Amino acid sequence: MSRFLADARLVAAKDLRIEARSRVVLNQVAPFALLVLVLFGFALDADQRTLRAFAPGLFWVAVLLCALLAIQRSVSVEQADGALSGLRLSGMSPAALFVGKASAVFVQLVVLEVLLTAGIIVLYGSEVDQPLLVFATGLLAAVAVACTGTLYGALASGLGVRETLLPILLLPVLAPVLIGATRAFDDALGSAAVDGWSWLGLLAVFAVVATAGGALAFGALVEE
Amino acid sequence: MVELNAAVALLGRFPALTGVDLRIEAGETVLLQGPNGAGKTTLLRLCAGLLAPESGTVTVLGHDLAAGPERRAVRRRVALLGHSTGLYEDLTVAENVRFWARAGGLDVEPSVERVVGALQRLGLDDGLLDLPVHRLSAGQRRRTSLAALVVRRPELWLLDEPHAGLDQAGRKVVDELIGDAVAAGGTVVVSSHELERVRLLSPRVVTLAGGTVHRDTSS
Numbered sequence: 001m002s003r004f005l006a007d008a009r010l011v012a013a014k015d016l017r018i019e020a021r022s023r024v025v026l027n028q029v030a031p032f033a034l035l036v037l038v039l040f041g042f043a044l045d046a047d048q049r050t051l052r053a054f055a056p057g058l059f060w061v062a063v064l065l066c067a068l069l070a071i072q073r074s075v076s077v078e079q080a081d082g083a084l085s086g087l088r089l090s091g092m093s094p095a096a097l098f099v100g101k102a103s104a105v106f107v108q109l110v111v112l113e114v115l116l117t118a119g120i121i122v123l124y125g126s127e128v129d130q131p132l133l134v135f136a137t138g139l140l141a142a143v144a145v146a147c148t149g150t151l152y153g154a155l156a157s158g159l160g161v162r163e164t165l166l167p168i169l170l171l172p173v174l175a176p177v178l179i180g181a182t183r184a185f186d187d188a189l190g191s192a193a194v195d196g197w198s199w200l201g202l203l204a205v206f207a208v209v210a211t212a213g214g215a216l217a218f219g220a221l222v223e224e
Numbered sequence: 225m226v227e228l229n230a231a232v233a234l235l236g237r238f239p240a241l242t243g244v245d246l247r248i249e250a251g252e253t254v255l256l257q258g259p260n261g262a263g264k265t266t267l268l269r270l271c272a273g274l275l276a277p278e279s280g281t282v283t284v285l286g287h288d289l290a291a292g293p294e295r296r297a298v299r300r301r302v303a304l305l306g307h308s309t310g311l312y313e314d315l316t317v318a319e320n321v322r323f324w325a326r327a328g329g330l331d332v333e334p335s336v337e338r339v340v341g342a343l344q345r346l347g348l349d350d351g352l353l354d355l356p357v358h359r360l361s362a363g364q365r366r367r368t369s370l371a372a373l374v375v376r377r378p379e380l381w382l383l384d385e386p387h388a389g390l391d392q393a394g395r396k397v398v399d400e401l402i403g404d405a406v407a408a409g410g411t412v413v414v415s416s417h418e419l420e421r422v423r424l425l426s427p428r429v430v431t432l433a434g435g436t437v438h439r440d441t442s443s
Contacts, residue, residue: 014312093296
């Protein structure tokens with residue numbers, strides 16, 4: 001178990017260090033996220049009441065679009081110069097590799113979610129009525145997206161057409177996360193009368209299944 | 225150490241090895257030669273546990289590589305230098321060497337002295353230690369990749385065209401490295417087209433052709 005955790009930590013630290021050096025998320029994905037929010041504002045005619053009402057859905061669509069970029073980056077790091085073969089040859093447990101890669105994506109998603117939350121408060125005038133629900137939704141959805149994305153990223157890269165195929169494969173699978181997180185945010189931001197905590201249950205189940213399923217299936221994908 | 229009996233390996237649907245019988249004892253240095261497409265790289269990847277044999281048996285360091293867990297177990301005791309370096313462009317030379325050493329099974333972070341020692345062994349200046357890999361030349365990358373293997377101290381070295389992309393000094397360093405590995409009790413299998421150079425290191429030459437052993441100077 002300690003070897004498993006050490007390997008997962010090693011891979012996560014490596015991915016985050018690469019991100020800190022290359023600053024792809026900071027210099028490219030984060031501005032893209034804010035641009036998406038601004039463009040939604042233009043599309044909805046900058047009517048703040050409408051924007052506030054749709055803010056939860058717009059927020060999570062923006063998160064998913066940014067997640068695609070972060071996941072593609074996570075995959076491409078291992079594709080360059082045969083690093084994935086090196087990882088396979090290292091004898092590292094595929095589950096540890098999966099947890100490490102997903103953890104790094106998770107951290108990046110949480111940073112993006114914080115930025116986007118600030119974005120909808122400033123640009124759309126949203127107000128956070130239930131900070132705890134926002135916090136829990138953000139964490140669970142990030143786990144679900146990071147784990148599912150890491151698994152599907154490995155699947156798409158194995159098929160050799162990752163840039164174009166990943167969104168088509170991944171976005172339909174993440175539809176329950178989009179729905180659950182949007183409903184939970186509807187409650188947390190006071191934009192609709194729903195019970196956000198019950199939608200949090202859906203997110204929790206999805207996150208657990210994505211983590212366990214990913215850890216089990218990742219080995220078969222990277223070994224192919 | 226390494227034993228293949230009627231080993232068949234596929235690349236996709238293509239049979240890259242069509243029935244290889246080969247036995248390599250501990251401490252031996254073996255040169256693999258043969259034309260492009262003869263199956264040299266596939267044989268090395270098979271011995272490294274990256275491929276499963278389609279039929280026949282492959283036993284490396286006492287592990288039968290037909291089973292997935294056995295293949296994973298052997299990988300930490302084997303070093304494979306392939307055509308690509310496996311280095312991360314945005315990490316420094318030292319970070320890459322440390323990462324691959326830890327990933328390859330070292331329980332503790334290798335000391336700076338050990339990393340510097342490995343780089344110096346490969347003829348790399350320790351001033352390169354904090355340089356990101358994307359600023360290195362192709363030859364320096366190749367040497368850094370070898371340094372990462374040196375730090376791990378594997379039992380079986382599988383070197384696929386180790387002299388490729390290196391200058392004369394680099395080739396000499398690789399030759400010395402192979403000598404050091406054998407002197408330390410390791411076993412080395414080298415695939416190379418530089419026959420004259422490698423023959424000086426190894427009296428045993430295995431020639432592959434059409435996915436099988438065509439000639440073995442030991443038999």
